[in-house]
Amino acid sequence: MDVWYFMIPVAMVFVGIAIALFFWSVKNDQFEDLDRHGSNILFDDDEKAHSQAQTKQTASALEKTKEQDEHSA
Template sequence: MSIIYVLIPLAIIIVGIAVIIFFWAVRSNQFDDLDRQGYSILFDDDINQKDVDTNEQKEKIDKTDDSK
């Protein structure tokens, strides 16, 4: 029965910390854009942009080679 005197305050402290962390996350705009991170796996713009840049550079090189 004496363990209850330890567990109840411990549970209250843990819940209090969780509530503080939740309000910090809301205040720091952690929940503003929930869809972006999910779509970032499907549509990786950084890799596609590198591919586009590489293709554009290849086209420029080919055009300069053709003009010679």
């Protein structure tokens, strides 16, 4: 029974922290756009990754051509 004297204040501190965090998140507009994150999983990131890979490949090909031109000149 003596454990209740410890557990009740600890639980009240946790509830107070949870309430404070909730009001902080509402104040800082954390709940402003709830639909965007839910629909982000529907779109593929493959297009972005593909364009980045293609850019890197083009850049490395240009560097190789420059090196070949320098050696042949």
